[in-house]
Amino acid sequence: MQEGLFNHFWKTVQDYVPYEKSNVPWWAGCSMVVTGGLVVYAAKSVFQLYWTRKRLRPLHGSQNLPGPSPWPIVGNCIPLSSNLYQTLYQYVEQPISLYFIASTPFVVVTDEAAVRKVLGSGMYQKPKYFGYRSSTIRYSVEMNQKLILTNEQMRQQQADSSRKALKVMIDSKVSDIIDGMIEAAEAVVHAVDGREQVENIRRKVIELNLNVLFGYKNDKDVGSLSHIIFEAGKEFILRTVNPFRIGWRWMANFRFFQYVFSLITIGRRVCQHMDSQPATWVHGWVGKVGKIGKLGKVVGLIMASSQTVPTTCLWLLFLLSKYPQVVEKIREETSRVLHSTKKQSMEEFTVDDLNELAYVDCVVKECLRLYPPFPLLQREPEMDDILENVKIPARTPVYIVPWLLHHHPKYWKQPEDFIPDRFMYNASHGDAPSDFVYIPFGRGSRMCAGYHLALLELKILTIYVCQYYDWKCSFPQGKEPVSKKYPIETITHSSCNRFFFIMQLLSIGNVS
Ligand code: HEM
Secondary structure, three states, X not given: OHHHHHHHHHHHHHHHOOOOOOOOOHHHHHHHHHHHHHHHHHXXXXXXXHHHHHHOOEOOOOOOOOOOOOEOOOEOHHHHHHHHHHHHHXXXXXXXXXXXXXXEEEEEEOOHHHHHHHHHOOOEEOOOEOOEOOOOOOOHHHHOOOOOOOHHHHHHHHHHHHHHHHHHHHHHXXXXXXXXHHHHHHHHHOOOOHHHHHHHHHHHHHHHHHHHHHOOOOHHHHHHHHHHHHHHHHHHXXXXXXXXXXXXXXXXXXXXXXXXXXXXXXXXXXXHHHHHOOOOHHHHHHOOOOHHHHHHHHHHHHHHHHOHHHHHHHHHHHHHHHOHHHHHHHHHHHHHHHHHHOXXXXXXXXXXXXXXXXXXXXXXXHHHHHOXXXXXXXXXXXXXXXXXXXXXXXXXXXXXXXXXXXXXXXXXXXXXXXXXXXXXXXXXXXXXXXXHHOOOOOOHHHOOOOHHHHHHHHHHHHHHHHHHEOOOOOOOOOOOOOOOOOOOOOOOHHHHHHHHHHHHOOOOOOEO
């Protein structure tokens, strides 16, 4: 039946071919059509690569922008998907470099002035997903003041007011946050292996954040979210660096859609819960948006807080295990603050007491410098722009990679070393020359809305484990996660396995 159909199709094709009918069988004809299609696609891809590289040259130069040579059809997918950071790091000293996902270009900027312009000027926007561009979380109370502001002031206003609202919430819920992070630390300590440690900390942090952000409690949803956030997040990043995966990973595609669907379902339940509650700070934060807008913001908040904090917790545990002198200093500082505030234990700390822990703050910030959990900040110019003497056409993807800036030899002294004291005299960007090269939380109007909460959670975990535990991390020889060698554990496929592998071997010792 199938053969008959193809024969019929082939005869029809032959009827349209303006030369004598031949006896070429249908399958040979189909192969010719497919091969022809591939040749045309490859030719188009070569032309696109050539044309884009020519178009994205420095204004008065004839050299291509630096970057690995792309291959026809796949661009740089292969080196990028297995070795993203290492590939990008080769060009870290170049202010701007060019890469291709298939034949779609993206540029990476590592120059401070260019980063400042992209993140801080308002000329660059987040890209759209499924035709929708997320808008910033805002605090509608201040928005409703109907101030006459310029665009830039308006953006600044939105960002600042959302942070103020979060701070008010944190002050009122600090004891819940302390309890939640202590539970998270205990869940790591009592896990039987690395995989369970990773899973447990994510679950506990999700549980805590759902509670403090939305007042929402549901064990089943916490469990599903933990799984979804990790699996769907990994799949999303892998697709970003290699869109061809969609073609061959059928089951993964199916699962991906299932995850997205479940995420939306949970998001809807959280929205319904919010609607049934009296107005809280988070209602103001999300703002007066329609149902879909609210769902987008709620899901965005859940995603933004669920993977970043747990990953950093694990890196903190790893780093502290390597630096006993840092643990000692944390213990001393905690004892000093306990003494000066006349508190029996850290469980009684207020936000002000926690703010006294300046050294712990430095430790957390240095950990976020070495291992920033947010892999890429994506932007695109609204109209043609010039960056570092290169004309960037409107809508060209421009990526800023926190890890690259944090390891940039031009901006940091001993960039590979763990030196918390570098943040002692400048809490905002350490010993680097500018705010725009220390960007674990981004910068500008779209900077992380939850960074106060994140820093607080990380600080609590740090002081708790240092106060109550001594622990070791063991790795097989040669598998130590040296920051420049293994920076990407959390984002590529093979590296995800490696991350589990490493964390499987991470063993927390006994109580001191
Ligand atoms: C260590 C923990 C965290 C890190 C490293 C982190 C990092 C980031 C970064 C880099 C961005 C900016 C993305 C961009 O510019 O494209 C961002 C945005 C955001 N983060 Fe976080 N984040 C963390 C924790 C949290 C938490 C706990 C919350 C929840 C309260 C949160 C809520 C948000 C929101 C809502 C945005 C979007 C802001 C906007 O677009 O206006 N984040 N985060």
